[in-house]
Amino acid sequence: xxxxxxxxxxxxxxxxxxxxxxxxxxxxxxxxxxxxxxxxxxxxxxxxxxxxxxxxxxxxxxxxxxxxxxxxxxxxxxxxxxxxxxxxxxxxxxxxxxxxxxxxxxxxxxxxxxxxxxx
Numbered sequence: 001x002x003x004x005x006x007x008x009x010x011x012x013x014x015x016x017x018x019x020x021x022x023x024x025x026x027x028x029x030x031x032x033x034x035x036x037x038x039x040x041x042x043x044x045x046x047x048x049x050x051x052x053x054x055x056x057x058x059x060x061x062x063x064x065x066x067x068x069x070x071x072x073x074x075x076x077x078x079x080x081x082x083x084x085x086x087x088x089x090x091x092x093x094x095x096x097x098x099x100x101x102x103x104x105x106x107x108x109x110x111x112x113x114x115x116x117x118x119x
């Protein structure tokens with residue numbers, strides 16, 4: 001019988017991974033929100049937006065960018081929000097599995113509602 005080979009790798013813990021994804025979703029959501037606001041400003045104040053962005057934001061580009069950012073903003077914001085809900089439910093119930101499924105279900109329902117409402 002051969003001895004088992006020791007590895008220095010730690011298994012990826014689910015909580016750590018979810019925490020990293022939540023942090024990434026928060027930063028991505030903030031970046032998308034800034035772009036969403038700038039593109040909305042570019043659609044309403046075309047001359048000022050073109051001047052402030054050095055000509056990068058013209059009305060057509062602002063319109064396309066604004067319309068394409070809706071779903072990514074919604075998805076990242078919903079993920080970040082319902083990860084927070086999951087943490088609150090874990091603290092309240094002390095049951096990670098139940099809290100996870102409740103948060104996932106609530107998140108999917110809200111996301112479906114907003115996607116159908118926005119379509």
